[in-house]
Amino acid sequence: MVRPYALVRGRTKPTGDVLDVISMIYSLRMSAPDPADLEPEHLAVLRQCGLPMCVADLASALDLPLGVIRILLADLRDRGLIRIQRPRPERLTDVRLLREVADGLRRL
């Protein structure tokens, strides 16, 4: 049992912008990570994101606080090990997409 913020050496802020909770993350495979440089949790994130996964899903899957996940992701981004797909604001005014959301909900 390790206190979550000990995993990121007591840091409470990620480098760079704050990642949206629904940003999609996926692992890049071109460069092999250096295990000496990474914590096991970094590697766990890379394993989880073989298929794109959003930040909140990652926090849930790894059972880590959102703040810790964001720091781990910033580390991985700085090392070029992941790609981040941010949500696009123009989707919020895309009526076709909104209709699909409404219709999808009606079918539940």
Add this chain to the structure above:
Amino acid sequence: MAYDDCDASRMPHFDETGAPVAVKILVAGGFGVGKTTLVGSLTEIRPLRTEEGLSGPGAAIDMIVGVEDKRTTTVAMDFGRITLNHGLVIYLFGMPGQERFWFMWDDLSSGTLGAVVLADVRRLADCFPSIDYFERRNTPFVVALNCFAGTRRYQQDEVRRALDLDVHVPIVSCDARERGSCRDGLVTLVDHAIDLVGSGVAVSPTRDQR
């Protein structure tokens, strides 16, 4: 991520990275109004939440008049997921109701499709901060009256007057424990968002992504 209920007959929305399109819907409202219950009724995954016992001092800060049976509260966030089809996923986030967690609101609300503001007719004023917040940000929202056992049904115009709510903002009745009822609330919200786009209401820059 599992998408078991994928339906190949529908056009998936994947973006160029192969990621499904994710939309964010918020569940807001005062402390103890039923946000956690609503997210739990709709989500296909175990809701992610951190509940903490209400201590004596905490109970003094968190007004629990009318919810005296409540012994825990959400201090982190509720998070749920609804997969609509192979390429389209709704993420639900509960916004912590207590004033001392309002700093989290901006973080969660950026780029949201809209919000369901849950209201308890016995403590209507508790949802004022949420309504103010979404009005200021031009975020589409609906007010859902959570029908607790033992509360009388209120007329919608009565509630609209009490909340000083714009005539175009939908008010629905809802039982946060019932999946179908919660689903209908979300449908009303998305239809309302479509109406706002159609009516040319400007999208607030605060809805942009960071």
